[in-house]
Amino acid sequence: MTMQTNKDRMNEKLQAFSHFGALEGGGITRLSLSDAALQARAELKKRVEALGMTVVSDDIGNIYATLPGTENLPRLVMGSHLDSVRSGGNYDGVYGVLSGLEVAETIITEGVKLRHPLTVMVWTNEEGARFEPAMMSSGIVTGKFEKEKMLAVTETGGTVTFGEALAASGWVGGAENRLNAADYCAYFEPHIEQGPVLEEEGLEIGVVEGVVGMVNYDIILEGVSSHAGTTPQHYRKDALRAASKIILDLWEQLGAIDKDLVFTTGEILVKPNIHTVVPSYVKFTLDARHRDMGVLDKVVAVIKNLPKDVYGCKLSFEEHWGRKTIAFNDQLLGFVEGATKALGYTYKRMYSGAGHDAQYASEMLPAVMLFIPSKDGLSHTVVEYSTPEQCWHGANVLLNAVLEADKTL
């Protein structure tokens, strides 16, 4: 037997929050702790308090709105974020918070009594678009980032620090309120897929098994700059020609490793980048992700075996950073998958290619994610879209997974 959330009410929430930071023509810019983000926080506070939930924040401004349970048990928490990138959309992050809110509202209005307290949570500064890095607060809470260093981070393109913006926000609470493994027993994060797989395969839900590991490299080609008009072709050491060769070679060699491996050469720097001068220097990024760290080891082997001389240019590389694959909690996965099946939705088990606060949270306590489809696989853009039906389906899965967790845990 399953319960359902209210489809129109779910959609109303998304519409209401789309006004905070709205851009002409669609989409939003709602950078962390900006006026638009604070408006969204105030609206959330108003709504959860109207439902009788209690709101506190921790020392990094993370918000916890809680409905009491009938027993003295640790809490179930549904979390995500309200901030966006510049010219972002109305689903990335906010969907996770608002589907959590819709689940709480359904439970309250339907008179369901949970044994565990249930918390709707908002992470501060997930995107890192205003204050780098991304996932700042979950990183602080799990000890990845030092709080003092993060408070000193200055906004991109401005002068305000994260600490100053946080103090001015009115959302600084006690450190004792932070998400922790004693007071919480399960973390759920619904999110849009941000990729095309569910849509292309005609599926309604992604049951997210974990977040894939990744490696990041810079690959550098050094040639010799010379005059476009006076240097015969066979004398040239053209770094852009060499980089083009390596980019195609990487597609061929990495493409053969595993069909689920994703890799991207997204950023390129060319010097001197003048149309009458042969390029002397090219640096480009390689980002590769896969759930199996053994596959990423093969990626690293390919990089290490790249030729050191490419059309007379010297090739070198630098490792930037990486992360190991994170696996979510099997029991919570079972609740999400079970709820999806019980609701009769089509789904697949899949890994997240993008990073989410859930990956840090999962280091502290059992955590899991679920995905709904993204139109054309697009996110971080004003045209980011999931249908009201898809948003509602995700909330229904979340509701029934939470109910199952409440019974079982």
Next chain:
Amino acid sequence: MTMQTNKDRMNEKLQAFSHFGALEGGGITRLSLSDAALQARAELKKRVEALGMTVVSDDIGNIYATLPGTENLPRLVMGSHLDSVRSGGNYDGVYGVLSGLEVAETIITEGVKLRHPLTVMVWTNEEGARFEPAMMSSGIVTGKFEKEKMLAVTETGGTVTFGEALAASGWVGGAENRLNAADYCAYFEPHIEQGPVLEEEGLEIGVVEGVVGMVNYDIILEGVSSHAGTTPQHYRKDALRAASKIILDLWEQLGAIDKDLVFTTGEILVKPNIHTVVPSYVKFTLDARHRDMGVLDKVVAVIKNLPKDVYGCKLSFEEHWGRKTIAFNDQLLGFVEGATKALGYTYKRMYSGAGHDAQYASEMLPAVMLFIPSKDGLSHTVVEYSTPEQCWHGANVLLNAVLEADKTL
């Protein structure tokens, strides 16, 4: 029978002028009409007046220092420029002016009487590094550029216009002094090669038959930006991958057309150029040059036959600008080649891949150029270098070509 210039005196000139705009560690920045450039002009004026030459300038600040002839004949003129690019060298341009000065000084100090007046000329703003475009003054004199428009050009990265800098320079003279076909009968421009051919082939002089024609295109690839972590490889429309393919295809196809064809993909713009995003847009330049316009027609045909779809990205192109091949004057070429042979120097006839004021001058009156070797083919850099011996050889060729022209014309 040949005459020779003075090697030490030639070298002293180059050393003396290397102080104007000198950079620590070598090279110069001597942007057009800058303080450094005005110092160089003042030094030239002092030196030519000490030799008894008469100095005038025209309405664009071009300088003409003239030694009278014994007959009422049009003038022979040796010209080049004193301005440099940012972080340029001590040979590009200034060598042409100073070898002309050395030729005049030799003629004067040796008591040679020329039938024709002999002029040492300086073009204002050849490089276009401060005020675009390059070859501005020769372009104005030959009607390529409108003077009023050029006077209104604002310096790159600043606020001063060319007209303001010119007025402040003290070098504005009468338009009647401009280089013209009635008062001048032969234009000589010595220059460094700016390429590696003479050095690589162990030759001392390039007898320059003309300036190669060129075509310039932008080639554009339009794909779809998507998330590096969540977009499977086979869904991607990666514009940088597509551009890499086209750059390599161009090397293959254009490389097969003609061994003397030079082509360059020097400038590239990638959007959004973020390491976690698949590039959606790439525009890169293609510059191709050859003396045979038929070869350039084949280049255009290759561009027009590029596939319209490359890995799912849409390919398009835009023609930017081009120039037809300029052939220098046969009779003057004969004087330069004859002088080179008579002096016993090794040489080759060759085309200039770079543009020079001589190409515009040649539209008005008989013109010719000669090249001396460039170390490692480098120019527009602080390490630009030609040996004192090479500089002296070029001056000797210029001297004997001028003497032959004086006898014959």
